[in-house]
Amino acid sequence: xxKHIFFTLVLLISGLARADLVIEIDKGSRExxxxxxxxxxxxxxxxxxxxxxxxxTEDLKRSGDINPLDRTRMLSxxxxxxxxxxxxxxxxxxxxxxxxxxxxxxxxxxYKVRYELYNVQSQQRVIGxxxxxxxxxLRDLGHAVADAVYEAVTGIRGVFxxxxxxxxxxxxxxxxxxxxxxxxADGRRSQEILKKPMPIISPAxxxxxKKLAYVSFESQRPAIYxxxxxxxxxxxxxxxxxxxxxxxxxxxxxxxxxxxxxxxNAELYVLDLRNNSLKRLTNHWAIDxxxxxxPDGRTIAFTSDRGGGPQIYLMDASGGTPRRLTFEGRYxxxxxxxxxxKKVYYVHQRxxxxxxxxxxxxxxxxxxxxxxxxxxxxxxxxNGSMIIYATQKNGKGVLAVVGVNSGSKYTLPAQFGDVRExxxxxxxxx
Amino acid sequence: MDSPGNQPKSGYIGPALFSVILHLGIAGLAxxxxxxxxxxxxxxxxxxxxVIDADALKQMTKPEPKPxxxxxxxxxxxxxxxxxxxxxKQRQEELKxxxxxxxxxxxxxxxxxxxxxxxxxxxxxxxxxRKKKEEEKRQEDEKRKVxxxxxxxxxxxxxxxRKKKExxRKKKEEEKRxxxxxxxxLERQMKEAREKKRQEELKxxxxxxxxxxxxxxxxxxxxxxxxESTAQRQQRELTEVEKYKALIYSALVQVWxxxxxxxxxxxxxxxxxxxxxxxxxxxxxxKSSGNSAxxxxxxxxxxxxxxxxxxxxxxxxxREFRNVTIIFSPK
Numbered sequence: 166x167x168k169h170i171f172f173t174l175v176l177l178i179s180g181l182a183r184a185d186l187v188i189e190i191d192k193g194s195r196e197x198x199x200x201x202x203x204x205x206x207x208x209x210x211x212x213x214x215x216x217x218x219x220x221x222t223e224d225l226k227r228s229g230d231i232n233p234l235d236r237t238r239m240l241s242x243x244x245x246x247x248x249x250x251x252x253x254x255x256x257x258x259x260x261x262x263x264x265x266x267x268x269x270x271x272x273x274x275x276y277k278v279r280y281e282l283y284n285v286q287s288q289q290r291v292i293g294x295x296x297x298x299x300x301x302x303l304r305d306l307g308h309a310v311a312d313a314v315y316e317a318v319t320g321i322r323g324v325f326x327x328x329x330x331x332x333x334x335x336x337x338x339x340x341x342x343x344x345x346x347x348x349x350a351d352g353r354r355s356q357e358i359l360k361k362p363m364p365i366i367s368p369a370x371x372x373x374x375k376k377l378a379y380v381s382f383e384s385q386r387p388a389i390y391x392x393x394x395x396x397x398x399x400x401x402x403x404x405x406x407x408x409x410x411x412x413x414x415x416x417x418x419x420x421x422x423x424x425x426x427x428x429x430n431a432e433l434y435v436l437d438l439r440n441n442s443l444k445r446l447t448n449h450w451a452i453d454x455x456x457x458x459x460p461d462g463r464t465i466a467f468t469s470d471r472g473g474g475p476q477i478y479l480m481d482a483s484g485g486t487p488r489r490l491t492f493e494g495r496y497x498x499x500x501x502x503x504x505x506x507k508k509v510y511y512v513h514q515r516x517x518x519x520x521x522x523x524x525x526x527x528x529x530x531x532x533x534x535x536x537x538x539x540x541x542x543x544x545x546x547x548n549g550s551m552i553i554y555a556t557q558k559n560g561k562g563v564l565a566v567v568g569v570n571s572g573s574k575y576t577l578p579a580q581f582g583d584v585r586e587x588x589x590x591x592x593x594x595x
Numbered sequence: 596m597d598s599p600g601n602q603p604k605s606g607y608i609g610p611a612l613f614s615v616i617l618h619l620g621i622a623g624l625a626x627x628x629x630x631x632x633x634x635x636x637x638x639x640x641x642x643x644x645x646v647i648d649a650d651a652l653k654q655m656t657k658p659e660p661k662p663x664x665x666x667x668x669x670x671x672x673x674x675x676x677x678x679x680x681x682x683x684k685q686r687q688e689e690l691k692x693x694x695x696x697x698x699x700x701x702x703x704x705x706x707x708x709x710x711x712x713x714x715x716x717x718x719x720x721x722x723x724x725r726k727k728k729e730e731e732k733r734q735e736d737e738k739r740k741v742x743x744x745x746x747x748x749x750x751x752x753x754x755x756x757r758k759k760k761e762x763x764r765k766k767k768e769e770e771k772r773x774x775x776x777x778x779x780x781l782e783r784q785m786k787e788a789r790e791k792k793r794q795e796e797l798k799x800x801x802x803x804x805x806x807x808x809x810x811x812x813x814x815x816x817x818x819x820x821x822x823e824s825t826a827q828r829q830q831r832e833l834t835e836v837e838k839y840k841a842l843i844y845s846a847l848v849q850v851w852x853x854x855x856x857x858x859x860x861x862x863x864x865x866x867x868x869x870x871x872x873x874x875x876x877x878x879x880x881x882k883s884s885g886n887s888a889x890x891x892x893x894x895x896x897x898x899x900x901x902x903x904x905x906x907x908x909x910x911x912x913x914r915e916f917r918n919v920t921i922i923f924s925p926k
Binding site (some may be wrong): 185186187188189190191192193195196198199230255260261284285286287288289291316317318319320321450505533549550570571 | 815836840842844847848849850851852853854855856857858866878886887888889891892894895896897898899915916918919920921922923924925926
C-alpha cells in the first residue's frame, strides 16, 4: 500500500519534471537596437538618384529607437543571404541586418527595391519584400523600407512615410513672407500649401491626413481655415470677432475644438464641421485655449490661466468642470495627448527656459524631454514614438525631433530661414 | 798506616788518630745508618743477615805490634864485665829505667790504648750487641714483617678470595638478576606483544564493526535515498535547478534588448533545446506575443546567449535542461 503511494508519488514528480523548465524573463535593457543597414546593391545598370539604404539609415537613426551601424565599420557589404557572415555581425553586436538591391525595369521605367531583414542571432529572415516605384518614388520606397524595418524591429509602426506641416518665415527686406508647408517626415521634398504676408499659425492635420486647419491673419485678424492639401481648396470655418485660434481636430474628424473670444473672453468651443454648430465648453473669466482631444475623443486637455498662470487642465469633451493637471512650475501650456492617451505632452517653463515635458496621467509622473531653451509647439508622431517641436538654433527657428522612448534628439536640416509651428501628420496611405 | 819503627810519636799518634777517626766514623755510621729510628726499609725477599766479625774488625783496628814491646828480660855478665857491666848495668839500668819509664809510658799508653781499645771493643761489642739486637730485632721485625706481610698477604689473599668470591657471588647474583630481568623483559615484551595483538585485534574488530556500520549506514542511506528520501533528492536537485535557472535568467536579462515603446503585457513563449555543453540547439516560438518585433527580440536574446549555464549532472540535465521554456514578459 505504502509502496503504491510512493511509486505514484515518484511517477507524479517525474511526470512533473518532464514538463519543461520555465524561466520567466521580466526585464531587459532598453537601448537603441543595433541594426546594420548595408548599402543596397545597385543592380539597375545605371546610377541611382537616391541611396535607399542611406534614407533608411537616417530614418531609423532619427527615431532614436534604432542605432544603425556606421557604414565605415562594416566588414563586408553583402546584398544576399549567401553573402552574409552572421558571426561577423554578431561579434559587432548587431541584432539585425538589412540587405537589399535595386533593379530597374527599363520598359516600364520601374525600379524594384528588394530588401531583406535578418535577425543576426537566429540567422533567420524576419522580413523581406520587393517594392516598386518610378524614379520620383525612390525616396518613398526608402521610407517604406524604413517603416517596415522599424516596425519589424520595434513592433511600432514606422512614421517615415508620414509628413509634417510647418510655417516658415522669410524676411525679404521689410516684407515678411509666411508660408505653410508640408514635407516628408525627414523635412525633405517640402511643398508650399499657403503663402501669405501675414502670420500663419497653428496648423493642424485632419485625422485622415488630407486636410489642414490653421489660423491665418491674412484678413488683418485671426481666422480659422481648413484646407484640402491635395486640391488646395480652403474654407474659412470661423471668423468671429476677437480671437479665433488653436484649432484641433476631434479624432473622428467631424469637429474642431477652437478658442474664441467672441463672448468677451477666450473660451473653448467645439465646432461641428458637419453643420457648423458651435458648442461652448468653458465658462471662466480667465483665458482658456489650446485644446487637445484625447484619442478616444472623450477628454479635452487645454491651457488656462484661471489659477493665476497658464496651467494644463482636463475636462470632458462634452463639457463639465475642468480639473487641473499640472502643478509643477508657473508655466505649463500647449498640451497634446499622446497617441495612447496615457500621457499629455506640453511646454513647461523651468529656470527661464521652455521645454517639452510629459505627464503620465495615471501616475502623475512628469518628465522633461528636451533641453534646448525655447522649445515650443510639440506635436506627436502618429506612432507616438517621436515628438516634433520648434526650437531656436543660432537665433533661428528650427525643427527638432525627440524620441519619446530614447530621449534622443535630432534636428531636422533647416531648409529655410525660420521654421515654426510643426504638426505631424497622421498615417497617410498613399 | 804507619810503617813500624819509624818515629814513635807518630808511631802511635797516627794509629790513635786513625782510631779516633774510625770511631767517629763508626759512631757517625751508627748514628746515621743504624739508628733504631730508621724508617723500615722495604723488605727484600731472600735477604741474608750478615754477621759482622768482631775479630776481623779488631784486626782492622789493632795497631801493629811494636818490636820494642816484645824485649823484656836483661842479660847478666862478669864483673868487669860486671863494672862495665855495672856501668853498663847502670846505664843499662838507666836505660832500663828509661826503658821502664818508656815501657811504663808505653804500658800506660798501651793500657790506655788497651783500655781505649777495650772501651772501643766494649763499645764496639755493645754496638755489635746493639746492632745484633737491632739486627735481631730487625730480623725479628723483618720476620714479623714478613710474617705480618705473609699474614697480610694471606689476609689479602683471603680478602681477595673473599672479594673474588663475593664478586663471583655478586656476578652470579647479577647474572641471575640479569637473567631474571631478561626473563622479566622477555615476559613483559611477550605480554606487551600479546596486549598489542589483542589491541590490534580489538581495533580490527572495531574497524570492521565501523566498516560494517558504515556499510550498513550507507546501505540504509541508499535505502533511504532510494526510498523515502526521494523528496530530499528532489530538494537537492531543485536547488541545483534553481541555481541554473537563475544563471540562465541573468544571462538572458543581460542580452535581451527590449523593443522600445509600450511592451507591458506582451508575452512570448520560446522553447529552447539545449545541449549538455550549454550550446543552443534550437529555438521555437511556442506562443507568440502577437508582436513580431517583440518575438524577434526574444528570439534574438535566446540566440545571443553564447553559452547557457546548465548542470553537469547528465541525468539532471536531461530531465530539466534539455528543453527549457523561456517566457519573455516585461513587468
